[in-house]
Amino acid sequence: xxxxxxxxxxxxxxxxxYELFTLTYGSFVMQLIxxxxxxxEVNKQxxxxxxxxxxxxxxxxxxxxxxISRCSDxxxxxEVLSKQAFKMFLGIQPQxxxxxxxxxxxxxxxxxxxxxxxxxxxxxxxxxxxxxxQIICGAIRGALEMVQLKVECNLKTDQxxxxxxxxxxxxxxxxxxxxxxxxxxx
Amino acid sequence: MAIYNFYIFNREGQCIYYREWNRSKQSGLNQEQEFxxxxxxxxxxKSFVTKMSPTDLKDGFLGFKTNKxxxxxxxxxxxxxxxxxxDVNPLGNTRELLHQVYEQVLLPTVIKNVNVNLQxxxxxxxxxxxxEDLIRNSTIFKN
Amino acid sequence: MDSENVKPxxxxxSIPKQRGEINLSTYAFLIxxxxxxxxxxxxxxxxxxxxxxxxxxFIGVRLLDLTYYRDRNNKRxxxxxxxxxxxxxxxxxxxxxxxxxxxxxxxSDPLIYYIMEKDPIINKFLPNDRLNFSCAYLNAGIIEAILxxxxxxxxxxxxxxxxxxxxxxxxxxxxxSK
Numbered sequence: 001x002x003x004x005x006x007x008x009x010x011x012x013x014x015x016x017x018y019e020l021f022t023l024t025y026g027s028f029v030m031q032l033i034x035x036x037x038x039x040x041e042v043n044k045q046x047x048x049x050x051x052x053x054x055x056x057x058x059x060x061x062x063x064x065x066x067x068i069s070r071c072s073d074x075x076x077x078x079e080v081l082s083k084q085a086f087k088m089f090l091g092i093q094p095q096x097x098x099x100x101x102x103x104x105x106x107x108x109x110x111x112x113x114x115x116x117x118x119x120x121x122x123x124x125x126x127x128x129x130x131x132x133x134q135i136i137c138g139a140i141r142g143a144l145e146m147v148q149l150k151v152e153c154n155l156k157t158d159q160x161x162x163x164x165x166x167x168x169x170x171x172x173x174x175x176x177x178x179x180x181x182x183x184x185x186x
Numbered sequence: 187m188a189i190y191n192f193y194i195f196n197r198e199g200q201c202i203y204y205r206e207w208n209r210s211k212q213s214g215l216n217q218e219q220e221f222x223x224x225x226x227x228x229x230x231x232k233s234f235v236t237k238m239s240p241t242d243l244k245d246g247f248l249g250f251k252t253n254k255x256x257x258x259x260x261x262x263x264x265x266x267x268x269x270x271x272x273d274v275n276p277l278g279n280t281r282e283l284l285h286q287v288y289e290q291v292l293l294p295t296v297i298k299n300v301n302v303n304l305q306x307x308x309x310x311x312x313x314x315x316x317x318e319d320l321i322r323n324s325t326i327f328k329n
Numbered sequence: 330m331d332s333e334n335v336k337p338x339x340x341x342x343s344i345p346k347q348r349g350e351i352n353l354s355t356y357a358f359l360i361x362x363x364x365x366x367x368x369x370x371x372x373x374x375x376x377x378x379x380x381x382x383x384x385x386x387f388i389g390v391r392l393l394d395l396t397y398y399r400d401r402n403n404k405r406x407x408x409x410x411x412x413x414x415x416x417x418x419x420x421x422x423x424x425x426x427x428x429x430x431x432x433x434x435x436x437s438d439p440l441i442y443y444i445m446e447k448d449p450i451i452n453k454f455l456p457n458d459r460l461n462f463s464c465a466y467l468n469a470g471i472i473e474a475i476l477x478x479x480x481x482x483x484x485x486x487x488x489x490x491x492x493x494x495x496x497x498x499x500x501x502x503x504x505x506s507k
Contacts (some may be wrong), residue, residue, distance in 0.1 A: 013426060015350035016450065019395060020424040021387065024356070024467075027387035028363050029197050031380070035370060049366065053358045059297045060354050062262050065288040069244070114351065118391075146197070169246040177457040179229070179265075298354070298454040300361040302461060 018091075018114060025115050029132065043131040047161045051137020058143035061085055070147060074173050075099075077149065078106050081140065081171075090114050094169075104173040110136070111166035113159060119140060121160040133167050150174040188273030189327045190255060192317075194292070196304045197265035199225045203308045205317070207327070209271075228253070228259065228267060229285075257299035265302070278325040291316045345474075357454050360464050368462065378466045385470020393475045396420050402433070409481040409504050416475055417444050425450050440505055444472060444496040452494070463487065465494045472496050 016120040032042045062068065065084060070178040078096045087093050092114065098107040113133060121127045131137075144151050156168040191206035213220050221297035232247045249259040251274060258280035260268045268284040295313040296302050302310060321327050367380040396419055397405060400454040418428040427450075435441035451464040465487050473485040482501040487494055 012350060015329075016351050016353055016356050016426065017424045018349050018351050019392065021351040021356055021359070023388040023391050024363075024384065026391075027384040028359070028366075030387060031366075031384065051361045052365075053362055056297050056361075057354075057358055058264050059262070059266070059288075060293060060358075062264055063293045063297075066285055066289075068263065089352055091349045091351060114349075135431060148265070294454070298357055298361070300364050300455060301459055 001054070019118065022114060022117055022119070025135075026119060039127070039129045043134050046131065046134040047138040050135035051142035054139035054142025055146055057089065057139060057144045061088060061143070064088070073106055077144070078171070082108060085143070106171055107156065110169065111158055113167040116159040116167065119159070127149065127160055130160060131158060132160050133158050137169055140169070143151045145177065148177040152179055188276055189321060190271040192271070192321070193221070193224060193269040194226075194308070195225055198305070201225070202304060202306065207321070221270060223322040224269065228269070258284065262288060272326060276326040280326060283324050286320060287317065291320055353450065360451060361454065364462055364464060374461055375489050377462070381464065381466035382470035382473065385467040386474040388467070389471035389474030390478055392420060392424065394473065394476050400422070405479070409476070409500065412476060412479055412481055413442060413444060413498070416472055420471070420475065440500050440502065442498045442500070444498065446494050446496070448492055449494050460489045463489065463494070469496050472498065
């Protein structure tokens with residue numbers, strides 16, 4: 001180790017520090033709160049921003065994982081999402097759990113959540129309704145839509161809500177989106 | 187010289203990129219018609235070959251061959267469609283080449299680019315240069 | 330801290346000594362959205378710059394203590410030159426994995442210094458013809474916040490030149506005469 005390098009440096013050129021990421025996201029949410037003031041509107045914005053990210057992230061994911069093809073069922077989707085997509089983008093593997101009986105709805109438990117670490121929420125209720133990690137829901141929805149899976153994705157609980165110490169995201173299968181058909185066929 | 191031309195279609199069926207190298211004879215259609223018919227052909231082929239398959243298809247439609255050229259097809263699970271027309275017997279793995287176009291050219295220059303999206307034709311010169319490099323250096327092009 | 334607050338606060342947790350790293354792609358996708366958003370909200374380029382720098386300031390203030398604690402055993406610099414060096418070396422290494430390339434002073438203006446970086450990671454996915462939308466304004470904000478927080482009041486800006494980004498630091502007179 002050279003004299004000038006600190007002990008906790010980023011070592012992989014394809015990565016950046018965890019804190020930089022967390023703080024950058026924090027700065028973004030703070031700005032949205034300043035711009036919109038209304039927490040519901042901020043939640044909506046975070047979801048849309050996540051959706052747009054998901055649209056692009058799926059391409060990154062598929063380009064780097066050429067062996068992955070369309071999932072045969074929703075359970076496989078859940079596994080790929082947790083074990084491969086979350087692992088690639090956030091370095092974690094959330095637990096897949098709480099399936100419903102028809103296996104079209106499940107939860108992802110994110111703990112630790114890289115977005116909420118170091119984040120202290122003022123505990124006077126103002127931010128109780130803020131869906132801090134909503135961007136992840138948006139990203140999942142945006143990414144799956146590109147592989148023709150329409151889902152509903154909601155933040156069931158987050159670290160700033162009540163006594164929760166983890167993040168839970170509920171994902172519900174809605175439908176398979178059909179292929180685009182050529183327009184103006186003769 | 188064994189690569190003739192190349193198309194990228196987005197999910198909506200719009201041709202977002204086209205380029206040709208050694209295409210000595212044109213189709214006689216205007217470009218818009220040609221794109222439309224190429225996309226229509228792909229959709230028809232995909233659907234029909236799946237119906238005809240004796241067992242479940244994995245990658246499905248991979249292209250077709252005539253006595254003069256071969257059409258090589260690669261589709262990502264996200265619905266981006268790549269078409270590369272080559273010599274009848276391309277020397278090398280065309281599927282892999284098309285994947286490289288996706289991973290090494292389209293991803294860094296377009297998908298990750300702040301100002302570009304896949305709903306519009308690709309105009310980036312960085313994309314163009316990288317694609318040119320990759321294609322011209324491939325064994326399929328050289329042989 | 331409220332005494333009735335039962336949930337452990339992040340202030341009660343110890344600062345993790347070693348943390349993971351995050352895929353550069355994820356960061357790039359996030360930054361891209363921040364650029365798009367800031368651009369939408371801005372009337373002109375000045376607005377855009379100050380919005381990007383504001384993100385950086387938020388980050389910089391919080392990064393300062395963390396980096397001191399981890400890499401310097403809380404030893405703080407008292408000279409502004411050393412503080413700039415600290416940013417160039419430790420802060421940059423701890424967030425981007427590489428030091429900034431150079432630290433230089435302006436030949437004519439004694440109040441101006443430059444931290445220089447070749448191809449900053451944050452601009453990796455920015456095309457050259459779009460330098461107006463440079464994400465490096467965020468880095469300038471980080472630098473400004475760290476220097477201001479350590480009592481070296483200054484203003485920062487950036488200059489692009491041939492793949493290089495110059496973070497221009499203009500100190501308050503009081504700093505340089507110290």
